[in-house]
Amino acid sequence: MKFMLSLIFATLLGWAAHAAADLDKPSGKIVLVVTGNINTTNNAGAAEFDMDMLEALPQVERTIETPWTSEATTFSGPRLKTILDAVGAKGSGLIVTALNDYSAELPYEDAETLETMLATRMNGDLMSVREKGPLFLIYPFDTNPELFNEKYFARSVWQIREVEVLE
Amino acid sequence: MSCHFENSRAAVEQAARATRSVIIVLIFLVCAMVVILTFLVKREGELHDAIREDAIWAVYQLDRETRALYELVHEVRLHPDERDPSTGELAVPPNQVVVKYDILYSRLSVLANSKYNSYFEQSAAIKAKMAAIRDSILSIEPIFNQIDAQQSYQGIELGRIDEVLGNLRGATNTFLVRTNASVSAGRADARDSVFRAQMLALLFMGAIAVAAVLLAFNLLRQLRLVRRTREELSKVAIELENAFEAAESGNKAKSAFMATIGHEIRTPLNAILGMSDLLATSNLRPEDAEHVSTISTSGRALLEMLNEILDFAKIENGSLHVEMIAFSLEKLITETVSVIEGEARRRNNSLLVEMDPALQGQWFKSDPTILKRILLNLLSNAVKFTENGRVRVSARSGTLSEGTSGLFFEVSDTGLGIPEAAQAKLFTAFHQVDSSISRRFGGTGLGLAISKQMVETLGGRIGVSSAPGKGSSFRFEIPAETTPALQDTEQSLPAITADLPRLQVLVVEDNTVNQRVAVKFLERLGQQPTVARSGAKALSVLRTRSFDLVLMDVQMPVMDGISATREIRKLGGAFATLPIIAMTADASDRHRQECFDAGMNGFEAKPLTFQRLGAVLRDHGPGQENQLTQVQAEPKHVTGADSASASADIVDFNEARQSELIQEFGAPVYEDLAVAFFENAEELVLTAVSASRNGDRATYDRALHTLRGAAENLGFLGIASTAHDLRAASGTDSPEARLRIAIDQAKSRFRRMAI
Known part of the structure; x- marks a missing residue:
C-alpha cells in the first residue's frame, strides 16, 4: 500500500517536475547533488537537495540488519527511484559518491526494480557524518536476502553527497 | 546333484554375506561423506561472510581517512591564514576539516560497533x-x-592535533599491515582446512566408487549364482518329481499286486477251509479233531487278515470311490450296531447308542457305505478289546473347524485302553499296540489305518484318547450337510405302504428261502401273498382264484417262468392283462427280451429289494396298466447289490442286503432265513453234485441257478458268484469243493457278523 502510494506520488511528482522542468531551490544546507542525464535541475545542470526537500518526498521505512550495525536498525527516507524520478533521470547506471570520495557504480535497475532507499534517518533520527550520515544507500536485505553479500555491501554507500546518472 | 546344489547354495549365501559387508562399508562411507560435505558447506558459508575482507577494507579506510585528515591539518598548520584569492575565504575551510574528522570518527564507529568486532577481538x-x-x-x-x-x-592547538594525527598515521598503518597479515593467515588456514576436507572428501568418494563397483560386481555374481542355483533347484525338483512318480507308481503297482495276489491266495485258502470243515464232519479221533479245528481257526484268521489287507490295498490303490448320497443317520447307526450286537453279547458287553435327539429322522449327505465301514471298524475293535464292559457309540451334529456343518461320532469302550506312547502310531498301517496283542487278539493292525484313510477320504479327521485299563475313546468327524429325506430311493415303511393297494399277489418261486423272503416282504407291505412252487402250480392256482399280480421266477423246474407266462396269456380273458413281473438273476438284455416276448409286463433283477417291491406293487396294481410301457422301457432299477456290489470282487457279502432284511424282518427272522438257506444250500449242492456225476446238465444248471438266486437274496454274494461261475464253466473239476468253500465262508461270515 505504502509502496503503491509512493509510486503514485512519485509519478505525479515526476509529471509535475517535467511540466515545470524546474526544481525548487534548496533553502538549507545542500546534502545531495544529482548530476548527469537528468532533465529537472535547479542549479547549472544539477539538482541540489537540502534535507527538507528530501524529507518532503514520499518516505519509506524498513528495519534491517546490516554488516555495519550490531543490531536490527530502522532506516527511513525516500526511495532512490523517487529522487531519480523527481529529477527526470534516465539512464543505465548510477555513480554514488561519498564525502570521502568513496564511490560505487550501480546499475539503474537497482533503483528501478529493487526498493533501494536513500536513508535520511536511522532509528528515527537524522544521521550526522559521524553516524555515517547524512545519506545512506540502503538495499532491501530483509525482503531480498540474496543481496546480503559483498557485491551489495560495496554498493551500500554511506555519507553520500552526490549521485550521477549515467546515460 | 544334491551335493552340487548344496555347493551352489553355500556360494549364494557367501555372495550374499559379501554383499551385506560391502553395503555396510558403503553406508559407512556415505555417512562419512555426508559429515565432510556438511563441514565443507559450513566452511563455505564462513567464507561467504567474507568478514575478513571487509575488515581489511575497513582498516584500510581508517588508515586512509587518518592520512587525509593528517595532510589537511598539516596544511592548515603550515598556512593557517592562507586564503583563496578569488573568494577571500580560507584556503582550507574549517568546515572541510571538521567533515574530514567526522568521517574519520565514523570509521572508528564502524570498527567499534560493527560485526568485524568479533573478528578483531580474536x-x-x-x-x-x-x-x-x-x-x-x-x-x-x-x-x-x-x-x-x-x-x-x-x-586552535593545531600543533597538537598535527602531532597526534602524525602518530595515529603510524599506528593505523601498522594496524593495517597486521590486520592484513592476520587475515591472510586466517584465509590461508581456512583454505588449507577446506583443502584438506576436500582431499578427504575426494578420498572417500574414491572409496565409495570402489565400494560401489565392488557391490555391483558382487551383486552380479550373486545374481549369476542365484540363477545357477535356481536352475539346479528346478532340476532337483524334476528329479524329485520323477522319483515321487516312480515311488507312487511303485506303490500303486504294489497295491495292485496285493489285490491280485490276495485273490489268488484266497482261492486255495478257501479250499483249505472247506476241506478242513469237511474233515471235521467225518469221524475223527479227538486229537485229530483238535488239529483240524486248529487248521480251521487259523485259516479263518488268515482269511480275515487277508480281507483287511485287500481293503487296505484297495484304499492305497485309490480305488475307494466316494459316492455322496443321502442317508438316514438313525438308520445307518441302527444297522451298523445290529451287525456287532451278537459279538458284543458273546463278550458280555453292553452296547449303548447315544444319538442326539435332534438327529432323529435327519438325513445327511455323505458316503453311507464308507461311514458304516468306519463305524463298524471302530465298533468291532471296541468289542474285541472289551470284555464284561460297555461299548458306547454316540453321534451329534455340529460345526467343523472349517466352519462347515458336520457329524461328530464317538465310539468308546471300557476295555484294555492304549498307552499314550502307542497312541501316536495307532493309525499307521500294520501297527498294533504291541506284538502280544496280535498274538492274543489276532488281526493285521490295519483296521484303524483303514478307518483313518476312510475318514480322510470323506474329508474328516479321526483321533483317540485313551488310558490303559480305563478304555479308549475314538472320535471322528466328517463334513456332512443335512438334506431332505429322499423319498424316491429310500422310504420309510409308512411312506412305502401309504398308498399301496391291498393286492392278491401270486409268488411263483421254487426256492424256499426266496419264497420266504418274498412272502415276508409282501406281508410287510400289507399284501396277501400266495406261493406257487412252479409254473405248473401257478397255472392251477390261477384257475381257482383271481389274483391282481404275479411275481414270476423265470428259472424253475417242471415249468419255467417263460412257459408259464405263455400258458397264462393263452387262457385269455382277464389273464391276458394280468400283470406278470419277471424276477430273475439274469439281467441280460437277451433274457429281458425273452420275458417281454413271452408277455410279461415287468422285469426285476434279483434280489428284489423292499423298495423296489413297493414300487412294483404301485406301478402294476389294478388301474395302472398305462404304466406298463414305461416300466418295460425302464432298465433294471436296482441291481442285486447296491454300492457294495462294486466291491463284490473283494467283499463276498452284501451288507446292505443283509441290513435291509434285518431292518424289515428283524434279526431273528433273518437268522431263520439264513439257517434255512444253508440247509437248502446243502441240498442244492448235493443235487448239483449228483447231477454233475450223472451228466444231467439241466438239473446241475438249475440247482446252481437256484442256489445263486437264494444266495443273492440273502446277500451271500460269494456263493452266488461261485454258483454262477460253475454254471458257466462246464465240467469243472470239483464243483462240490468250491461250493462248500463258498458256503463255508458265508457261514463263517454270517456267524461273525451275526447277530
Whole structure:
C-alpha cells in the first residue's frame, strides 16, 4: 500500500517536475547533488537537495540488519527511484559518491526494480557524518536476502553527497 | 546333484554375506561423506561472510581517512591564514576539516560497533591497537568541536592535533599491515582446512566408487549364482518329481499286486477251509479233531487278515470311490450296531447308542457305505478289546473347524485302553499296540489305518484318547450337510405302504428261502401273498382264484417262468392283462427280451429289494396298466447289490442286503432265513453234485441257478458268484469243493457278523 502510494506520488511528482522542468531551490544546507542525464535541475545542470526537500518526498521505512550495525536498525527516507524520478533521470547506471570520495557504480535497475532507499534517518533520527550520515544507500536485505553479500555491501554507500546518472 | 546344489547354495549365501559387508562399508562411507560435505558447506558459508575482507577494507579506510585528515591539518598548520584569492575565504575551510574528522570518527564507529568486532577481538594485539587508535582519535575530538563551533583556526592547538594525527598515521598503518597479515593467515588456514576436507572428501568418494563397483560386481555374481542355483533347484525338483512318480507308481503297482495276489491266495485258502470243515464232519479221533479245528481257526484268521489287507490295498490303490448320497443317520447307526450286537453279547458287553435327539429322522449327505465301514471298524475293535464292559457309540451334529456343518461320532469302550506312547502310531498301517496283542487278539493292525484313510477320504479327521485299563475313546468327524429325506430311493415303511393297494399277489418261486423272503416282504407291505412252487402250480392256482399280480421266477423246474407266462396269456380273458413281473438273476438284455416276448409286463433283477417291491406293487396294481410301457422301457432299477456290489470282487457279502432284511424282518427272522438257506444250500449242492456225476446238465444248471438266486437274496454274494461261475464253466473239476468253500465262508461270515 505504502509502496503503491509512493509510486503514485512519485509519478505525479515526476509529471509535475517535467511540466515545470524546474526544481525548487534548496533553502538549507545542500546534502545531495544529482548530476548527469537528468532533465529537472535547479542549479547549472544539477539538482541540489537540502534535507527538507528530501524529507518532503514520499518516505519509506524498513528495519534491517546490516554488516555495519550490531543490531536490527530502522532506516527511513525516500526511495532512490523517487529522487531519480523527481529529477527526470534516465539512464543505465548510477555513480554514488561519498564525502570521502568513496564511490560505487550501480546499475539503474537497482533503483528501478529493487526498493533501494536513500536513508535520511536511522532509528528515527537524522544521521550526522559521524553516524555515517547524512545519506545512506540502503538495499532491501530483509525482503531480498540474496543481496546480503559483498557485491551489495560495496554498493551500500554511506555519507553520500552526490549521485550521477549515467546515460 | 544334491551335493552340487548344496555347493551352489553355500556360494549364494557367501555372495550374499559379501554383499551385506560391502553395503555396510558403503553406508559407512556415505555417512562419512555426508559429515565432510556438511563441514565443507559450513566452511563455505564462513567464507561467504567474507568478514575478513571487509575488515581489511575497513582498516584500510581508517588508515586512509587518518592520512587525509593528517595532510589537511598539516596544511592548515603550515598556512593557517592562507586564503583563496578569488573568494577571500580560507584556503582550507574549517568546515572541510571538521567533515574530514567526522568521517574519520565514523570509521572508528564502524570498527567499534560493527560485526568485524568479533573478528578483531580474536587477537589481543589487534584489540590493543584498536583501543589505542580509538583513544587517540577521541582525544582530539574537543579541538575539532571547537573548530566547528568557531569556524576558524583562531586559538586552535593545531600543533597538537598535527602531532597526534602524525602518530595515529603510524599506528593505523601498522594496524593495517597486521590486520592484513592476520587475515591472510586466517584465509590461508581456512583454505588449507577446506583443502584438506576436500582431499578427504575426494578420498572417500574414491572409496565409495570402489565400494560401489565392488557391490555391483558382487551383486552380479550373486545374481549369476542365484540363477545357477535356481536352475539346479528346478532340476532337483524334476528329479524329485520323477522319483515321487516312480515311488507312487511303485506303490500303486504294489497295491495292485496285493489285490491280485490276495485273490489268488484266497482261492486255495478257501479250499483249505472247506476241506478242513469237511474233515471235521467225518469221524475223527479227538486229537485229530483238535488239529483240524486248529487248521480251521487259523485259516479263518488268515482269511480275515487277508480281507483287511485287500481293503487296505484297495484304499492305497485309490480305488475307494466316494459316492455322496443321502442317508438316514438313525438308520445307518441302527444297522451298523445290529451287525456287532451278537459279538458284543458273546463278550458280555453292553452296547449303548447315544444319538442326539435332534438327529432323529435327519438325513445327511455323505458316503453311507464308507461311514458304516468306519463305524463298524471302530465298533468291532471296541468289542474285541472289551470284555464284561460297555461299548458306547454316540453321534451329534455340529460345526467343523472349517466352519462347515458336520457329524461328530464317538465310539468308546471300557476295555484294555492304549498307552499314550502307542497312541501316536495307532493309525499307521500294520501297527498294533504291541506284538502280544496280535498274538492274543489276532488281526493285521490295519483296521484303524483303514478307518483313518476312510475318514480322510470323506474329508474328516479321526483321533483317540485313551488310558490303559480305563478304555479308549475314538472320535471322528466328517463334513456332512443335512438334506431332505429322499423319498424316491429310500422310504420309510409308512411312506412305502401309504398308498399301496391291498393286492392278491401270486409268488411263483421254487426256492424256499426266496419264497420266504418274498412272502415276508409282501406281508410287510400289507399284501396277501400266495406261493406257487412252479409254473405248473401257478397255472392251477390261477384257475381257482383271481389274483391282481404275479411275481414270476423265470428259472424253475417242471415249468419255467417263460412257459408259464405263455400258458397264462393263452387262457385269455382277464389273464391276458394280468400283470406278470419277471424276477430273475439274469439281467441280460437277451433274457429281458425273452420275458417281454413271452408277455410279461415287468422285469426285476434279483434280489428284489423292499423298495423296489413297493414300487412294483404301485406301478402294476389294478388301474395302472398305462404304466406298463414305461416300466418295460425302464432298465433294471436296482441291481442285486447296491454300492457294495462294486466291491463284490473283494467283499463276498452284501451288507446292505443283509441290513435291509434285518431292518424289515428283524434279526431273528433273518437268522431263520439264513439257517434255512444253508440247509437248502446243502441240498442244492448235493443235487448239483449228483447231477454233475450223472451228466444231467439241466438239473446241475438249475440247482446252481437256484442256489445263486437264494444266495443273492440273502446277500451271500460269494456263493452266488461261485454258483454262477460253475454254471458257466462246464465240467469243472470239483464243483462240490468250491461250493462248500463258498458256503463255508458265508457261514463263517454270517456267524461273525451275526447277530
